[in-house]
Amino acid sequence: MSAHVQMSPWEVLLILGAVVLVLARWLPLRLRAPVGVAAAAAVAGSGAVLGVLGLRWQMVPVLAGAALALPFAVTPLLGARTGRVARRAPWWLALPGSVACLALIAGGPAAAWALPTPVFPEPSGRFAVGTSVLELTDPERPETATAAPEDRRTVVAQFWYPARTGGKDTGHAQYLGRTQHEARVVSDALADYAGLPGILLDGLPRARTHASFDVPVAGEGERFPVVLFSPGLGGVRTQNTAWAEELAGHGYVVVGLDHPYDSAAVVLADGRTIRTKVSATGDDAEDEKRAAGWTAVRAADLSFVRTQLDRIHNGEIAGPLTGHLDTGRVAAAGHSLGGAAALQAARQDPRFAAVIDLDGAPHDPAPQPYPQPVLALTQAIGPDTDPEYIPRLTRVLSLGTATGYRLTVPGAGHLTFTDAPLYLPPLPSLVGSLDRTAGPRITAAASLAFLDSTLRNTPGDPAPALSAYGTLVVHHPGQDPKSAA
Incomplete structure (x- = not known):
């Protein structure tokens, strides 16, 4: 459609x-x-x-x-x-x-x-989708992006969760924000970050998703596995809404994070808007050093929010998800720099049970063995791809003590694994050569096959399902990686 x-x-x-x-x-x-x-x-x-x-x-x-x-x-x-x-x-x-x-x-x-107003694919799962937003502050962690000593690290988390069927009739949430003002601010910031006139993305604040705000959670006391998501560099918490809604419709709680001073724009509850301070220098060594620093901050954000899940589940933080989070089954996920942060967070925090890296090159300066299974989705590798990307990713995946999967999707570009194909021009250099909905659909389908196996312990090897979407390389612990294509 x-x-x-x-x-x-x-x-x-x-x-x-x-x-x-x-x-x-x-x-x-x-x-x-x-x-x-x-x-x-x-x-x-x-x-x-x-x-x-x-x-x-x-x-x-x-x-x-x-x-x-x-x-x-x-x-x-x-x-x-x-x-x-x-x-x-x-x-x-x-x-x-x-x-x-x-x-x-x-x-x-x-x-x-x-440049259309995005139309989000209808989630195919049996659940309706609810959404809720929380602002979470870590009192133990100073905000390193400012000079004010009293500033503490704050993140904005948006939850997509399985909802009761009646939630579909309560009105669908708009894309990019809780209010029209927030959606417009974020849309303009994304355009500015990409170097585009804001008018070119004016369809984003008009878009509606399939989720409804703060509707009751599905089931009677049922607990759902959780996937924490970190967006790409300069990205925002909603950049993978189609993916998040599809996972939520299949019984997962997805939590997308805004990382202040990194995300294009973060609108806080007190009305402040924090714009990105991310910038490149053109010097490869300095830019890699900065990327490693941003990745470390994001990894700490993921672990902090992982801790808050227990408080949300126990009702210490009020919201519709009280009593509905399976905090023993939590995956870290991310796109691009967010994927690197997910890998690093899992290496540092054994509470994460699995990792999904959506086309993210690792930036961990001290990679070490980690116990979680990993799914890494990558763009189609061509002459313009960073030649260090796949070797660096392979080295990290080979450190895992659980089975890892690297799936290269034909026709995919870096933004294929986000919502971008739904609203950007269908140019291969931008969003790959797949059609508008194929990227979000394949990303969600591969993620579900992996998550069902790792978080729900569904019997069977996920490799056959994953290999249907591209070239699959399986990293068995202690063995050379093997192609399943």
């Missing part, structure tokens, strides 16, 4: 009216007036409604094309009012103008296709 152009009925009416307005000039003279008037009315009416509801920038070229065609369409009316016969410009002069107007109008749906 999301691979198609997403437009409202009013936008469709605006485009059709504009096209007819251009073509009216080529109709027989007796039809030009009624057709032109009807088309002009459609454009004016739909444009007015969209102006009230919120006009997307993608519709601006449609209005421009209609405005250029309007004088030619209403000329017969002006001639009739003055009693003179309306004259048409020669066809060889009118044709380039009509083509130019149609090209402008076509730019509207083309832009809506390239």
Whole structure:
């Protein structure tokens, strides 16, 4: 569904009216007036409604094309009012103008296709999806990104969880934030971080997800395994919403984290907005040193939130998830730098039972053996891929004392494993060559196969299920890695 152009009925009416307005000039003279008037009315009416509801920038070229065609369409009316016969410009002069107007109008749906408002895939699990947000402060850990000695490390955590079926009727949460203001701030910050004009991502604050805020948890006292998620460098807690909702629909609680001063923008409960302080220097050695520092902070964030899960489950921190967290079955996960943080957090904290690394190169300066099974999903390896990426990842996976899996997904790019394919232009250099929904679907399916095996102890080897999605290399403890493709 999301691979198609997403437009409202009013936008469709605006485009059709504009096209007819251009073509009216080529109709027989007796039809030009009624057709032109009807088309002009459609454009004016739909444009007015969209102006009230919120006009997307993608519709601006449609209005421009209609405005250029309007004088030619209403000329017969002006001639009739003055009693003179309306004259048409020669066809060889009118044709380039009509083509130019149609090209402008076509730019509207083309832009809506390239940069759509994301439509999230319907979760396929048996549960509805609820969501809740908590702000968590670690009183024992100073905030190293500021000079104020009283500042303590604070993270914002968003939970996606299995909800009662009735939760689907309570209204769906918007993407990127709890409020329209937060969603707009985060959207603008993401665009700024990517070096894009904010208007290009104006569809993000309009998007709605499949989760409902603070609805009751499914089951009567049922406890669900937990997956903590750290986003990519400059990313935000909601960047993998499609993945999180799919996992929640299958009975997992997913917790996405905002890392202040690293995430593009973090909006706190007191109204403050913390923008990223992350920056590259261009010096490889210095940038690796900085990446190692950011990874260490994120790994500590993951362990801190892991500790808070016990307090949430016990009711010390109020919320809908009291009594519903299986804190003995918790996985660390992340994308890009977040994947590196998940690996490091697991190495440092044995309370994590498994790790999912979504295309993240390790930055642990002192990698050591760790006991957790790992699933590492990687982009398709090509000539532009960092040549140190796979060797570095392989060295870390080989340190595991449990079985590890490295799955390379054909056609995948670095952002394939996020929500980005749902709203960025489908260019291989940006989001890989898979269609808009294939990336989130494969990421979730592979994650579920791995999590069911490691957190739920589902009988059987997950390798056959994983190998269906790409080239699988299995790292058995103490053995050379073997391909399962």
